[in-house]
Amino acid sequence: MTGHRLDGKVALITGATGGIGAATAQLFAREGARLVLTDLHQERLTALTEEIGETGADVVSACLDVSSARQWDGVITTVRERFGTLDILVNLAGILDWPGIEDTQEDAWNRVIDVNQKGTWLGMKAAMPLLRAGGNASVINTSSVLGLVGSGAAAAYQASKGAVRLLSKTAAVEYAREGIRVNSLHPGVIATPMIQDLLDEQGDQQPDIVRTPMRRAGRADEIAAAMLFLAGDESSFITGTELVVDGGLTAH
Secondary structure, eight states, X not given: OOOOTTTTXXXXXXXXXXXXXXXXXXXXXXXXXXXXXXXXXXXXXXXXXXXXXXXXXXXXXXXXXXXXXXXXXXXXXXXXXXXXXXXXXXXXXXXXOOOOTTTOOHHHHHHHIIIIIXXXXXXXXXXXXXXXXXXXXXXXXXXXXXXXXXXXXXXXXXXXXXXXXXXXXXXXXXXXXXXXXXXXXXXXXXXXTTTHHHHHHHGGGXXXXXXXXXOSOBOHHHHHHHHHHHHSGGGTTOOSOEEEESTTGGXX
């Protein structure tokens, strides 16, 4: 069934082959969006692009390391040449590193910050001219509940996701009068490949699930639905805010 909430809009999604990325791309396509999908995993990216293209959606893909300004420029050139405009930017690409302060290695710290924090900034920087030209654009930067509260672990990941939260707020203020909304999305425990091994090992006794009032992990399609809300015109007066989708984890 095809909807119309994103009819004619062009959406660029990074990290598109992950659980949340694929679910978001598929939902956006069903809602009428034209898509630019990016990821580092070329084979999976090609497969996803072909799958969505078979539904009749207008979709193109490009391999992208989000920490590279040069590669971002190349992707934006692709967007401009294929569609001429950009209405939605979903900065979703991210990596996770579990160690705390003392056990985090410098190389690991730098890579997490480069992808999660720098990659989000580079994406906005590269895409802003096209987003501005349309005059009615939405940027969705993916943070985490670990960008809101501490866990005692994942030092680099938490630092990067907290930075994404405030980077989104300052961008929202900077671009509000230019018709560009910028919000951050904060998933809780979501059953995706990024943490599936952990969920398989610990099951319902995974500590964050135990602390989640709904007592389950979220699904990728539940995050995609939140992405759709922020991407579309139904959220036209929402900018600079956090949309938390965590089953109540941060409610107490």
